Amino acid sequence: MKLISLITPEVNLDSLSRICQHDDAILLRQDAVYLCLSPHLSWPVKKLYALQTDLTVRQLQQPDGITAVSAQQWVELCSKATQNILWQK
Template sequence: MKLINLITPSANLAELSSIASEHDLLLLRQDAVYLVHKAALPFPGKVLALESDVTWRNITLPASIRAISDAEWVTLSANASQNLLWS
């Protein structure tokens, strides 16, 4: 499982999706959490959002995206076979 950290909403999501599989996780961080307002994110795996970034931006998450704590982020990072920062 790859953990892909996305930090900007202007990233090339089509390119990102081409390297991802259904077993990968996409973590929306920083301003990338604004992507939750997009009708459908073109990502084959599960999409998560960093709870602190969601809270600071006063965003309501759809049911399809789960907020995770900083501690959960650390655990996911430690258990992932790869950690990628996509911007």
């Protein structure tokens, strides 16, 4: 599993989908959690996470289909991943 972290809401999902495999996961961090406000996005993976502290700071609710994770759970996800990728546009 690759863990792909997004930190900005400007993301090209077509480009992102080219590197995604079935068992990969995406983690929304920093301003990328604003993507939670777009429930109709077609994500290229089934496992979608958002950092709880970033949701809280931005006063966003955890949407259906996205799992909020703590900092400790984020570290656990990183340790389970075969690759950790910071995706920028």
